[in-house]
Amino acid sequence: MIIIKIVFGLAVGFLFGFILTRTGITKYPRVMGMLLLKDFKIMKFMLTAVISSMILFHLLGDFGWLRVVPKNLDWGKLVGGLIFGAGMGILGYCPGTMAARIGEGKRESIFALFGMSLGIFIYALTIKPVKALFLSSDVNGDISVLLGINHWFLFVPAAILFGAVIFILNKKISDNNRLQ
Amino acid sequence: MDFDNSKEWHWFKGGILVSLLSVASYFIFAAIANRNYPFGVTAGFGYLAGKFGGLFKALSTNPVIQRFATKPDAFIEFFTIVGLIAGGYTASRISGTFAAEVIPDLWKRHHGPSLWKRGLFVLVGSILLGYGAALASGCTTGNILQGWAHLSLGSMVAGISFFAAGILAARILYPRIGWKQ
Numbered sequence: 001m002i003i004i005k006i007v008f009g010l011a012v013g014f015l016f017g018f019i020l021t022r023t024g025i026t027k028y029p030r031v032m033g034m035l036l037l038k039d040f041k042i043m044k045f046m047l048t049a050v051i052s053s054m055i056l057f058h059l060l061g062d063f064g065w066l067r068v069v070p071k072n073l074d075w076g077k078l079v080g081g082l083i084f085g086a087g088m089g090i091l092g093y094c095p096g097t098m099a100a101r102i103g104e105g106k107r108e109s110i111f112a113l114f115g116m117s118l119g120i121f122i123y124a125l126t127i128k129p130v131k132a133l134f135l136s137s138d139v140n141g142d143i144s145v146l147l148g149i150n151h152w153f154l155f156v157p158a159a160i161l162f163g164a165v166i167f168i169l170n171k172k173i174s175d176n177n178r179l180q
Numbered sequence: 181m182d183f184d185n186s187k188e189w190h191w192f193k194g195g196i197l198v199s200l201l202s203v204a205s206y207f208i209f210a211a212i213a214n215r216n217y218p219f220g221v222t223a224g225f226g227y228l229a230g231k232f233g234g235l236f237k238a239l240s241t242n243p244v245i246q247r248f249a250t251k252p253d254a255f256i257e258f259f260t261i262v263g264l265i266a267g268g269y270t271a272s273r274i275s276g277t278f279a280a281e282v283i284p285d286l287w288k289r290h291h292g293p294s295l296w297k298r299g300l301f302v303l304v305g306s307i308l309l310g311y312g313a314a315l316a317s318g319c320t321t322g323n324i325l326q327g328w329a330h331l332s333l334g335s336m337v338a339g340i341s342f343f344a345a346g347i348l349a350a351r352i353l354y355p356r357i358g359w360k361q
Contacts, residue, residue: 004212009256012205012219013263014270016321019201021271023194028284035343035350036357041191046324048195049202053329056203066207069216070332071323076315077334081341084312084319088342089349091305092284094320095313096221098306099261103268105280108298112306113225113261119310120222120229124244130315141332154331173361175191179286 017100026097026104029179035089038179040169047162054155074138076131087119187275202326217253218330220322221264222313224257229310290354316341 020026025042033039061068071077088094091112093101098116101109144151202219209217230249233239240246248254272278283298291297313319316338318327323342327335 005252005256006259008205008209008212009224009259010263010266012201013221013260013265014267015201015263016198016219016260017264017267018271019189019194019197019267020264021268021277022189022275023191024188025194026268029286032286032350032354035346036354037347037359038357038361045191045195045198046320048192049198049325050328052196052199053202053325054331056199057206057329060203060207066210067216068330070330071317071327071334071338072332073334073337076317077323077338078341080312080315080317081323081338082312082345083308084316084338085342085345085347086349087305087308087310087312088320089305089346089353090301091309092287095225095309096264096319096321099221099264100268100271103265103270104272105269105278106284107280107282108284108302111299112302112309113228115303115306116225116310116313117228117232119307119312120226120248120314121233121245121310122307123311123314124229124233124242124248125239127244127315139333141334143331143333143336146333151331158331179357 013099016096017103020097020100021104026093026100028092031088031093031097033179036179038173039175040173041175044166044169047166051159051162054159058151058155070141070143072138072141187277198325199329202329213252217256218322218326219257219260220253220318220326221257221260222317222319222322223248223251223254224259224261225310226251226314227254227258230254290356 023045024030025045030039030042034042057066057068060066091098093109095116098109098112102113140146144154205219206217209215226248230245230247233242233245234249269278282295283293287298309319316323318335318338320342323335323338328339
């Protein structure tokens with residue numbers, strides 16, 4: 001079992017890293033270009049992946065082949081999200097791309113890997129009082145259950161919305177990043 | 181250094197491949213371990229932090245440290261990180277973009293070549309990244325690539341917060357870059 005886990009983890013990581021690097025998602029000027037609203041290749045890449053997996057996940061889910069478990073909403077999502085976002089803006093990439101960048105020879109990312117682990121370490125030490133501040137309540141993350149409608153009534157509009165964002169960004173702004 | 185964008189895959193190709201990978205990995209893991217596992221990387225860093233925390237006697241009883249050091253997801257995601265490094269290396273060798281680089285060029289142009297200055301920002305940025313990802317229970321991979329696809333309310337809030345704070349931080353760091361396209 002442990003071997004299967006190791007092989008599975010390695011294989012997923014290898015393919016993911018390969019795709020990220022090959023598509024150019026790992027580049028510092030691309031991430032900063034997105035946050036400075038100059039280059040939307042990463043945004044188009046992410047939304048394409050989201051639309052495609054949204055449809056695949058729920059088709060397979062409706063066939064009963066897998067079960068989708070949406071993440072609940074709590075205050076940590078908002079506060080943690082803002083802290084993470086600030087970190088991403090300062091650093092210029094996110095955890096997945098950080099690891100792929102190490103493989104690309106970007107040496108500062110090795111340092112970032114330790115920093116990120118240190119951040120989680122600090123989280124472990126401080127989370128008790130922080131959690132007490134945020135109340136421990138959370139909201140069911142499944143929007144279709146909250147609204148009491150069939151999930152396809154959410155995915156189709158969401159897919160159309162994301163698709164429209166991709167289309168408009170693609171038409172208005174070229175991938176030729178001027179920050180590079 | 182000039183980037184040769186012609187060697188990059190199109191965003192559509194990359195996006196579709198990532199979605200196939202995320203669905204396939206979810207499916208395969210559900211089949212072999214009979215549980216739902218959306219792939220991510222944050223817990224892998226948690227595994228590192230957990231192992232590190234275990235080195236200190238006083239910390240080894242911390243429940244969060246213990247959970248990270250023993251959680252099965254964290255163990256898998258640790259190897260996902262190893263795989264990511266190997267994948268990045270292989271892809272950059274194939275496309276010829278492998279390049280030893282210490283500080284990104286864009287940073288150098290705006291903030292100078294000082295290793296200490298960039299090092300300080302990398303340290304602060306990556307600590308915030310780790311803390312935030314742990315608190316939001318997922319990073320861009322878990323909360324956007326997976327969470328948005330599941331239309332999770334929690335991930336929607338997390339993902340929007342990522343961008344809101346990221347855009348603000350980028351603007352503060354690069355005040356000379358204008359808003360105009």
